[in-house]
Amino acid sequence: MCTVACPSTRGPAIQALYGSSVGCRDCLCSGYFEGVRDAKNRKKKFEDTRKIEFKHVHDLLLKLTNDEYDEPDYSEKEGLNISSPDKHLFMWAVLLNRRSLAILFWKRLATGNIGAALIASRILRALAKYAEKIKDLRLQSSLKEHAEEFEGLAIHLLESCYEADTKRSVLILVRPLPAWGNTTCLSIAYSAKLMNFMKCDCCQRKVYEVWMGYLSIYSWKQWLAFFVGIILPIFPLMSFRGTENKDDTSSETKSFANYFFRCGSSDCRNKDLVVRRDLVVRRSGFGKKDVTFWEGMRYYYTAPITKFVYSLVSYLILLVLYAIFLLTDLRPSEEDDSPSTIEWVVIFWVCTLVVEEIRQLLVRKPKSIKRKAISWPYVRNLFDFLKKKTINWSSDVWNRFDCVMYVMFAVSVILRFTLPPCRFAMARVMYSLTFILFSIRLLPLGFVFEGVGPKIIMISRMMKDLRLFLYILMIFIASFGIANEAILNPNVDSSYNLIFRSLYKPYWRLYGELLLEEDEELVGNTTVSQDPSLMNVCPQVDGHQWVAPTLTAIYMLISNILLVNLLIAMFSYTFQSVQDNAALYWKFYRFGLISEYHDRPTLAPPLIIINHVYNLIICLKKYGLDNESSSLCVNLKKVDDEALNLYEKKHLQNYFIKKKRQQIDLTEKRVDKVINEIEECKNGSQAGLKRVEERLLTVEKTMESMGRNIENMLKIMKRKK
Template identity: 25%
Template structure:
């Protein structure tokens, strides 16, 4: 079996399995460790360069990390931390869980890490949990491609790895598609069922880890997200009813709720009033609406405070609005800390999210401003109070910007936010080129028109301001040496600058904006479907309570943690024996259908040579026949030349 595995021979491996080899008896941590070591030892230098995961393991060992742990443990850390940086998953090969039984998914990881491409497909077929397996395989191939040297010598290898990544992503997508075709309701459960072999992650988690917009936008994933979004309320509940319940809470008793299926009971019991209250207030959509209302109220009160209350302490004490803002924003700061601790991610990873970073700025800037305001002495306060006002106004600006991600949940406005984000990159490109051109023109123009200037900070302003205002075709205040009597070559310089910047660069920027808008608009629903996942998950995990009342929700969360009250997440669920068996059968049937449809050509893997079209096969056969004919003719010519040379 070892020889068949190391030689990347799926036929030989299948023959061993058909011959009665029990994988549970053959495969253990020692065997798997031996396979990794042997594969790396037998690899050529070129192959070792492509073994990205092995290279990362060696780097960790050389740096002294994970001292005292096995190589498998280090590999598990690489997979859980380097492969999936922004997501918390346990180490699949943790030494503390060394007695975990191994299976085909472990051989799949081995095959991918050691470049056994043919075996990876075999183990994907033989294993279970093909959705998660396919998405993890897709991530690993993509990760390996991105960590190869980006040069011409590795271009083909990188391209092949990206194709393999796409292939396994499509395999997972086809399985989800087949499950949804067979049973919509059970597919929703399949997507959130925790997989023990994959450290209890669910397929929907894996889709998010892989950052796969195509899979996330499929109807099966969106159907599941809709169910999570409305909680135990009916997913078809109109928005106006939810808004009415937010404004007038008694309306919640007239909303439609769904009873969770319980296989142990044949009949559903009627929900109590308390059940309706609990289901309404714990639904992510309710938390979102309360959050929107409270954030708008926060902006209004903050604006009132800045406009009418903010005065030096010597003239007016801290008002009610400012006191409320201190408490409210402090609660928001506690919520950010709770979110970071619950996700158990590194601070730099958490801060890498632009909205988390903005939250930190809002909380930090306001609290620092308030503390400085209290610590000011009266003389300093009279002279520099405008600084405090500026800091408070900056906080207000950031608070207004912070409401933008809430638009992601709107199918119409969400893609527009994506457009704005992508256009920021276009603006950075434009400004980079503009700075180069403006400095070149500004320095040259100033040197030609005012050669006797002495150095001063104002000179630097002229270098940038004159080109900037000319870009907007604004008239400048003419100074000495500037005006109609400028030398002719300065006029030509200005004309060239206006032609280059005001015409070419501006038109280029407009074209880039149009291209970005068209590109996002074509996939607007895909972008909306993908970004709403993070928003739904955020509000699912968010404590109860709008505005400053969020403090009570935070205290309840801590009480649950302290007392060990079990909590469950609709994104990761466990099912009873019969239900789980039924879901496994559905997934196995879907995998069987996918394999059958791949063989028949109903499903085609893009970029995969083994699934080329029949027309391509006919053309290839014709080409081979012609090559064979030419080869025969060449042999005949060769023999004639030999006979001629003998004569």
């Protein structure tokens, strides 16, 4: 009925469906809609309190999907002209947690079924978190089950496509979805933390292709050539992958500088293996066109794995230089040759890293804003645009860590140039603390390695356990420390050092430093006979010498035995929970690091500033970031996109047909099992009747023999008489 209705009449009908959700107890959208509506219309009073506008739905979807979902049909001008009612009915069913209706409308979608399932799973997970906040456990469980069901549908559909055609399935993951904000399936799965989807073979194959770029490394000799290529340009000895399309010569003839200085790892089309012949590399399958030295150089330096290695080496050099000037040549600026050359190099190096962080912030979604005349609405729109980017960028804990690290480094540099020599130690302390943060920043680089990545996750989760443990520990440290200090050192003058002195001993006793000598050296009244005013600060130990040692013993029993073993048990549980799913966590978090280095410029810091200047010039010319194809977002032609939609739709139908067949087979098996049980019962009853008849015949024969025996006995008795 919705599919034949006029587009102008579909909007009010769907608005009425959303309006009916206000006050509904089975979903959370009522509270969301009311909150968004009140925030957007504080100065307005609705005559109809149940009326929901499309802009409220749009704001809700942006909030649940972290600004990834963008729907032009929900804008104020086009909100009543619905072109695809099935998609909007699907979103309505998902938001209201109508499971059967959501699956029904999902099957009816014309495009992007896998992406729609992932979007639905993300929305339902966000709603489940909100249900957890309001302590609605029943609704939280229902929403989680609904989200897992859609994630499972996406996984089964992707696996069905992957079994039939691997290349098309990989393209499904990285093609933009116009119906869902031009995002990709991989981006949705990563942002929603759908780890089970990310561990699929199809996803991992694409992640590996992105990580290797054009490089084709399958043996130790090729790995040796790769690492030697970091120092010496031996590109003809390496193997590469070439483009699949023979006619695609535009990407091959692009200038070397365009690929060398631009962000990303160039074009991402399906590639075939390249075979080395003599000192050149040839593509197999379509002629003998050679990969030239410059092409090999471009393929090598634009591969994310190459960028990672160069960035790692560059960062290690930065730490070495930082440590050198911090240990040997950090002097006040009033002295000669201060700051040193190494310090200036480190400062410039860190500035290039800050610029790279700013670039990462700007390239995050949303990609760009519409060009308008300079006015206050445009400026306000620009502020909202930057605010969304900042929120999106700060959602990653390591980005927040980078922000703190760079701020501390900036403070260190400011103190280094402003403090006088008598207070220069403060700048040295800030530099030292910042060096610790720079060293810790090496940890996330371990996500590349399967053995190190899960350990980093364990450390992060154990830090959360430690934070909860410190709350419990501080209660016992403060209580026993203050009590012990009050007994041993009464009536002391109040100062800031008093709190430190009260917590000093109980804290170090956790690590085995008992400090009993200080407690046992009690001062007697005779030592202060010359100054009677000090009698009030002497320990009052007459008849109470046992109190302080007893408190110390009780504290040691609780802290060193009970609390420490509690912490060990918490760490053991966290370790085992991560270790049981180590491969799952590693495959998921590795994608984040690979995508970062995929979008990263070719050159490593500090030479990365050349990339930034080049990209800035290009952006100023084009006024905004470009939307060219990359390995993680492939822009297809309309014909190819429609072919992928048909391919995905075909396997969707095949999946549900297969599922129905499985249900029919399962039903047949159950019917056969019931029939067999009935037959067994029937056969058992017949066998039972036969056994009863046999027993009756046996009884009759026994009775007859007994009757004959009685007759014989009577005859014998008559003869004797």
